[in-house]
Amino acid sequence: MAASYHHGDLRRALLDHAGSVLEEKGIGSLSLRDLARRAGVSATAPYHHFKGKADLVAALGTDAMEQLDAALAGPDHADPNARLRAMGVEYVMFAVSHPERFRLAFRPEMGDPFTGVGADGAMRGDDVLGFRQLAAVVREIEPNEEQQVALAIAAWGMVHGLASLFVDGPLRPLAEDLGRVRQMAEAAIARMGLSTS
Amino acid sequence: MAASYHHGDLRRALLDHAGSVLEEKGIGSLSLRDLARRAGVSATAPYHHFKGKADLVAALGTDAMEQLDAALAGPDHADPNARLRAMGVEYVMFAVSHPERFRLAFRPEMGDPFTGVGADGAMRGDDVLGFRQLAAVVREIEPNEEQQVALAIAAWGMVHGLASLFVDGPLRPLAEDLGRVRQMAEAAIARMGLSTS
DNA sequence: GTACCATCTGAGCAGTGTCAAGTTTCCCTC
C-alpha cells in the first residue's frame, strides 16, 4: 500500500540511480533493467520516460555537460588571460574528480550533445554548454574574429587533451594525486602562449 | 572437407573482422558471437584465443596504438620544433581519418594499454607506443629534464585534445573536410609557443 | 461519474557473454 502504482518522478529516479551505478561500476555495467529494479519498478517502465537506453545515456551526458559548465563558472579574475587559464585548470580538475561524468559528456556512441560549430567553421558559442563562457573570455582577449576561433580551439583543445590524458590516457596513474594534477595542469597551460597573437 | 576443423589463424581473423565491424557500425555493434559467425566458427571458439570480450577489445586497442605510432613516424624535419609540430598535425589527421581506431586506443573500460608514466611523474617514454617518438623530439628541444615532462605533456595534451574535439566533440561537423582539419590543426598548434622555455 | 490518457505491468522475443563438458585434429616422442 505504501508503494503507489505511480512512482512520482521515475525519470529523475532512474537518472539518479544511473549516476550511482556509473560511479560505482562504470558505464559498462549500466543496464536499464537494473535501474528499473533499483527504482522498484517493472523492466519496461523506463520506456515511458526514455526512448531507449541510448536516450537515457544521452540525458546523462547532458547532465554531465551542465555540471562541467557550472564548474567552469568559478574563476572570475579581472584579467581575461588569467581567467582563461584558471578555467582551463578547473576543466581538468573536473575531469579528474568526476571521470565518469567527463567521459559521458563526450561519448557519442549513444546520443550527441553537440551542435556548437557551424559547418562554415563559425562559432555559435552561445548555443553550447561550456562553450559559452569560453567564447566570452576569448572575445575579451582577442579582437580579431577569425583569430577568436583559432584561440578558442587551441585553448579548449589543450585543456580537453590534458583532461583526457589524465582520465583515459597514459597520465592516469597520476590522477589520484589531485594536487599534483593541478600543478601539472597549471604548468602545461602556462607553457602555452595564450596572449600572443 | 574443404573447411578444416582447425581454422588456421582464428585470432588474426577475429581481429580483422572486428576491424571491419568497427568501421562499418561502430564499437557498440561489436559482438563476440558475430565475429565468430563471420569467421565461420562456433560462438565459443574465440575463448581459446581471448580471455573474453574485454581482452579482444584490448588487443584491438593495442593494434590501434601501433598504427597511431606508425603514422607519427612520417615527418622527419631537421628542426625538432618543426618536427614536433608536424607530428602533432599527423596525430590529429590520424584521429580524424580513423576515428574508431583512435577511440579504441584510448578506451579504458575494457583493458588499458598504458603504463607510460611512473607514479613519480617521470617519463618512461621508451616503454610506451607513441610516446617514444614524442620523448625523443622533446629531448632535442628541451635540455632541462623537468621541463621535458612539462613540454611533452603540453604538446601531447594539445594535439590529443584537438583530435578528441574533432572526433567526439563539438568540432565533429568539421571533421569531414580533411583539408580544413589540417589547416585548423596547424593554426592551433602554431599558436602554442613550443620553443619558448 | 465517466471518459481520457499518461503511467505502469507481464509475457515474450531475439540476442548477448560466458562456462562446463565433450570431440576433433595437430604434433611430438618413441
Add this chain to the structure above:
DNA sequence: GAGGGAAACTTGACACTGCTCAGATGGTAC
C-alpha cells in the same frame, strides 16, 4: 608408423540484456 598429450574447436546451457506489444491501473478534466 603408433601412441599420447595438448591445443583448437563444438555442443548445450544459463543468466542476462534491450526492446515490443497487449493489457491493467489510476489520477484528472469534463
